[in-house]
Amino acid sequence: MTGPKPLGEVGEAAIAKHTSRASAIPSGADQLLRPRADSSLPGFLRSLPGVDQVGLEARAAALATRSIKAGAKILALETAISMVDLTTLEGDDTPGKVRALCAKAKAPDPADPGVGPVAAVCIYPDLVSLAKAELANSPVLVAAVATAFPSGRSPLSVKLADVEAAVEAGADEVDMVIDRAALLAGDYARVLLEVREVKKACGGAHLKVILETGELATYDNINRASWIAMLGGADFIKTSTGKVAPASTLPVALLMMEAVREYHGETGRPVGVKVAGGIRTAKDAIRYLVLVNETLPGQWMSKSLFRFGASSLLNDLLVQRYKQIHGVYGGPDDYSLE
Amino acid sequence: MTTASNERMKEVSPAIEYAPAPESRAIVSIRERYQLFINGSFVEPQEGKYFSTINPATEEPLSEVALATEIDVDLAVMAARRAFDEVWSRMPGRERAKYIFRIARIIQERARELAVLESLDNGKPIRESRDVDVPLAAAYFFYYAGWADKLEYVGPGPVPRPIGVAGQVIPWNFPLLMAAWKLAPALAAGNTCVLKPAETTPLSALLLADIIQQAELPPGVVNIVTGAGETGAALVAHPGVGKVAFTGSTEVGKRIQRTLAGSGRRLTLELGGKAANIVFDDAPINQAVEGIVNGIYFNQGHVCCAGSRLLVQESIAEEIVERLRRRMASLRLGDPLDKNTDIGAINSAGQLEKIHRLSKTGEAEGAVAWSSGCMLPERGYWFPPTVFTKVEPAHTIAREEIFGPVLSVMTFRTPAEAVQRANNTVYGLSAGVWTEKGSRILWMAERLRAGVVWANTYNRFDPASPFGGFKESGFGREGGRHGLESYLDR
Amino acid sequence: MASNPTSTGSGRLGVAKTRKLFIDGAFVRSESGRTFATPGPSGNEVNVAMASRKDVRDAVSAARRCLPAWSGLTAYNRGQILYRMAEMIESRSLEFAELVAVREGCTVAEAKGRVEMSVDRWVWYAGWTDKLGNLAASVNPVAGPYFNFSLPVPTGVVAVFAPASLLGITSVLASTVAAGNVAILVAEERGSLVSTSLAEAVATSDFPAGAVNVLTGIQDELVETVSSHRGIDGLDISGLAPELRVASESAASSSVKRVFSESVVEWTEPPSVSRVLAFVEVKTVWHPIGI
Structure with a gap:
């Protein structure tokens, strides 16, 4: 490590240049940093309160015992459906697969047109233009993972080209990965720089910053990564790529929500949270919504500020919703398998 | 924090209002009347008086509970003494252990029933009775059961002996858990017990009596006398009680300490x-x-x-x-x-x-x-x-x-x-x-x-961990090896 | 005998020791100005300070002030100071033997044996200071991600109603201070001279001022004041006359004092660590284990 770099050096220019989406400019960020005792980024990150693992996990576990019934359950299930980023991120994703995914995203339950649509589909950049065409005239957004997803191990120029290609192809949202190695090596400035540069490359597209919490080892690192992403201009912070275990967990999500709440409290800018990876059941999804409900102001209970990155989750949400409304459980083949 | 951020914090209003999610009452059947649990069976109080216990959340009466007088307390202490002399103190530790393990297991089996009853009688949230009080009560019995045949390892000195009859008076804040804190170490050490639950929360202890019957604990080893302050006073003052354990207010604790002054009888107090x-x-x-x-x-x-x-x-x-x-x-x-x-x-x-x-x-x-x-x-x-x-x-x-x-x-x-x-x-x-x-x-x-x-934590409890106060919060420890020492003579 | 203060064989008039109270590291007369007479080693009468309620008050204040200093010393350090007590008594063994002989009605040779036992007992307790933790502490295997340990800490200010014999006084005092408590020794009337001589050994043993305070007087008169004093945390009534014990214990309840009563018939019995454990509190500390 070469020692802390002044924040101005790493990213001020990037912020200044970025003007396309006024609401996304973290105007409070640099003001926020200045009065701190140590105006360098590492100093700021070290000044964040510590996170006690046991206490955090105990709080998440306590909230997981909430029992959501009746009308509240239907509302939660339908809200969760609307928040799904229906995802396929495999090497064998063909146009056919993506077309099926888009159809499912638009109308998750063909028998009940009142259900859905979901928030977005989440795919690799080369499939964006296809998805855009499939989703034309639909409110479903197209999110592309970029920046050498999932490992992020490419030069910044390649990552930026990846982003630009996705945006060029019409991506509404870009899910980038942070440089976890840089974060673990203490090169926070590098991580921030990349987020800012990607944000710039996104233009009008929304930026979701994937922290890949499963590789960050400690909650303190996750907290720091959350702040770096928000300071860099993230519209969402996202837990995981789905390619690393553990992916999203309740305590991780709770911690990121708390970071978002603090950041909102200090700057007034709301940042969304996306939980991704391993969320397969409606019960899991409702637990995340309980965290949102009891941690963040009401505006977060919407797809504009909370998302689930998932694939099989959607069907369980549909099954449970059907049960809640009609009193009987659906069968495994009642819904398509995308 | 700036004033602006303070304002923003106030925006919190839950987006989803939770629908009522009540735990079913059906799992527990509350009797119309509860008698005293003496010598292994439920018996009529000598003076035939009862008092009612209510649900503090609704003020509705839940049941009538026997009011034990000095005569009943005396009967209970005598039953405990007999059980001590004839059965419990003579029984090999490994056999005592198995009875206590049985109680722990039955508490686990009937956990939901106990939790619902505790919340009804005490007013505490089911989340706590279900996740804290009842599992911990089982854990205390489970922990101390294992000590019953290992008393020679409790600490330095000669092999310890049980004291005799323990008179135990417990409060209303954790009715079942406090019963477990008191009974488990006493029984493991080889003592027999007369327990007096608080007058506003007697029901879980009476369900515990039921569990004790189911566990086939020999008659008289645990006796439960219900009543208010006078019943408790009669119990602690009874000369047949060799060891008094009290959890409750500092004021009453001081009174008990005065009562026992000069008697040579053992005392532990867990107060305010x-x-x-x-x-x-x-x-x-x-x-x-x-x-x-x-x-x-x-x-x-x-x-x-x-x-x-x-x-x-x-x-x-x-x-x-x-x-x-x-x-x-x-x-x-x-x-x-x-x-x-x-x-x-x-x-x-x-x-x-x-x-x-x-x-x-x-x-x-x-x-x-x-x-x-x-x-x-x-x-x-x-x-x-x-x-x-x-x-x-x-x-x-x-x-x-x-x-x-x-x-x-x-x-x-x-x-x-x-x-x-x-x-x-x-x-x-x-x-x-x-x-x-x-x-x-x-x-x-x-x-x-x-x-x-x-x-960096608060309000954690564990049977392996000693708990108790300095100064006017009392003396003696409950939990762990230290908790066992209060029930042993050397 | 050379140490007889009244007279010597050469016709020289001996210089008698004024027997004072020992409070806050200083030898003081009772604020009441009272004394009482007790038989001295050569059949003479010796005047001893007769402590009053206010002397109790002063002793408690001194003890409370000293508590952080004494209990805050390392156990190793406390052990050395208790061992120093043994050294000091050994060096005054003749003085103590004479006092013991007259008090306990034995020959000086027999008394010397009892002084030696007392010296050895200080040594025994001195060794406990840094072993008590090993004996009474525990690491508790709780069912959760917490490191949980319990350790013995001193109760605080302990008033000791001492027996009359040197060995008895030694046992009750040494065990109390070995655990890190500060002590107020209330001497039994017949143990007054031994107690005041012991105070001199304390004064030369590196105890911080106030760690050990010695009051001579009439137990009957002091029992209520001492037992009800809210600045006292523990009471050892082993040396208290049986008829005073109920009153003492009863008064102790007003501030939930720990009361220890050991009906020792013969102090020559081997000492027990239970005396040291009588005035310790078990403190349990929890901390989460996490990254």
Whole structure:
């Protein structure tokens, strides 16, 4: 490590240049940093309160015992459906697969047109233009993972080209990965720089910053990564790529929500949270919504500020919703398998 | 925090209103009347008197419970003595152990039933009776069962012997759990017991009597006499009781100590508290706020070790209070049987009156009360979670135990001042310390005059861990090897 | 005999020792100005300070002030100071033997044996200071991600109603201070001279001022004041006359004092660590284990 770099050096220019989406400019960020005792980024990150693992996990576990019934359950299930980023991120994703995914995203339950649509589909950049065409005239957004997803191990120029290609192809949202190695090596400035540069490359597209919490080892690192992403201009912070275990967990999500709440409290800018990876059941999804409900102001209970990155989750949400409304459980083949 | 951010914090209003999620009452059948449990069976009280126990959340009567008089207490002590002489003290430890293990297992099997009954009779949220009281009660029996055949390893000195009959008087805040804290070590050590539950919460102990029958514990080994203060007084004064264990108020504890003066009979007391929960500016702040909430609002603050005095480093006092208020706004008060309830009912009209009185004193002395303004049900006994700021160490609410959901916030400047203020109380049961600095935790823990110091956590209990107070919080320990020593003679 | 203060064989008039109270590291007369006479080693009468309620008050204040200093010393350090007591008594063994002989009605040779036992007993307790933790502490295997330990800490200010014999006084005092408590020794009337001589050994043993305070007087008169004093945390009534024990224990309840009563018939019995454990509090500390 070469020692802390002044924040101005790493990213001020990037912020200044970025003007396309006024609401996304973290105007409070640099003001926020200045009065701190140590105006360098590492100093700021070290000044964040510590996170006690046991206490955090105990709080998440306590909230997981909430029992959501009746009308509240239907509302939660339908809200969760609307928040799904229906995802396929495999090497064998063909146009056919993506077309099926888009159809499912638009109308998750063909028998009940009142259900859905979901928030977005989440795919690799080369499939964006296809998805855009499939989703034309639909409110479903197209999110592309970029920046050498999932490992992020490419030069910044390649990552930026990846982003630009996705945006060029019409991506509404870009899910980038942070440089976890840089974060673990203490090169926070590098991580921030990349987020800012990607944000710039996104233009009008929304930026979701994937922290890949499963590789960050400690909650303190996750907290720091959350702040770096928000300071860099993230519209969402996202837990995981789905390619690393553990992916999203309740305590991780709770911690990121708390970071978002603090950041909102200090700057007034709301940042969304996306939980991704391993969320397969409606019960899991409702637990995340309980965290949102009891941690963040009401505006977060919407797809504009909370998302689930998932694939099989959607069907369980549909099954449970059907049960809640009609009193009987659906069968495994009642819904398509995308 | 800026004023603007304070304003933003207030925006919190839950987007999803939870529908009622009540635990079913059907699992428990409450009898119309409960007799005394003496010598293995339920028997009519000699004077035939009964008193009623109510559901504090609705004020509806739940059942009639026998009122034990001196004569009944005498019968119970004699039954216990007989069981001690003829059965229990002669039984090999490994056999005693198996009986106690059986009780633990049956508590686990009937856990839901016990939890529902506890919440009905006590008013505590089902979330707590289900996740804390009942599992811990089973754990205490399970832990001490294993000691029964290992008494020679308890500590240095000659092989210990049981004392005889233990007379045990327990409070209403954790009725089943306190019964377990008392009975399990006593039985493991080879004593027999006469237990007196609190008059407002006798039902879970009487269900425990049922469990004891199911476990086929020999008659007289555990006897349960119900009643109020007079019944308890008769029990502790009974010359046939070789060991008295009391958990309850300091006032009654002192009276019991006086009663036993010069008798040579053994005594342990677990009394009141006014614990300091100390938060430094480098605390893990979100977990600290959770710890403050858990410290004072757990079980409606009906906890002897409750963190009722919040001592915050002056530099972060405003921020902590702001965060605390926001967190308190999300506490859910209401039906104790609802699985989403965080704050249940106050246990009795008398206790509610005491909380009101002390809160009014607090305001009269210049402290400022804040509560989240949650709606209180019309029937039953309720008090909203409340935090007092502008509290000075000399104020009544900073010194007297309130035993309710009422927190007093004070500040300190230095670690030494924090210790000084924390120790400036006649009590010494527990304390909390929140800081990320390890050496400071140990420095504080060394100086705090309290039997339990929770560092970066609060209100944790475990059968393997000794619990008990300094100063006027009592003497003797419950839990662990130390807890067993109170029931052994050398 | 050379140490007889009244007269010597050469016709020289001996210089008698004024028997004072020992409070806060200083030898003081009772604030009441009272004394009482007790038989001295050569059949003479010796005047001894007769402590009053206010002397109790002063002794408690001194003890409270000293508590952080004494209990804050390392156990190793406390052990050395207790061992120093043994050295000091050994060096005054003749003086103590004479006092013991007259008090306990034995020959000086027999008394010397009892002084030696007392010296050895100080040594025995001195060794406990840094072993008590190993004996009474525990690491508790709780069912959760917490490091949980319990350790013995001193109760605080302990008033000791001492028996009359040197060995008895030694046992009750040494065990109390070995655990890190500060002590107020209330001498039994017949143990007054031994107690005041013991105070001199304390004064030369590196005890911080106030760690051990010695009051001579009439137990009957002091029992209520001492037992009800709210600045006292523990009471050892082993040396208290049986008829005073109920009153003492009863008064002790007003501030929930720990009361220890050991009906020792013969102090020559081997010492037991239970005396040291009588005035310790078990403190349990919890901390989460996490990263």
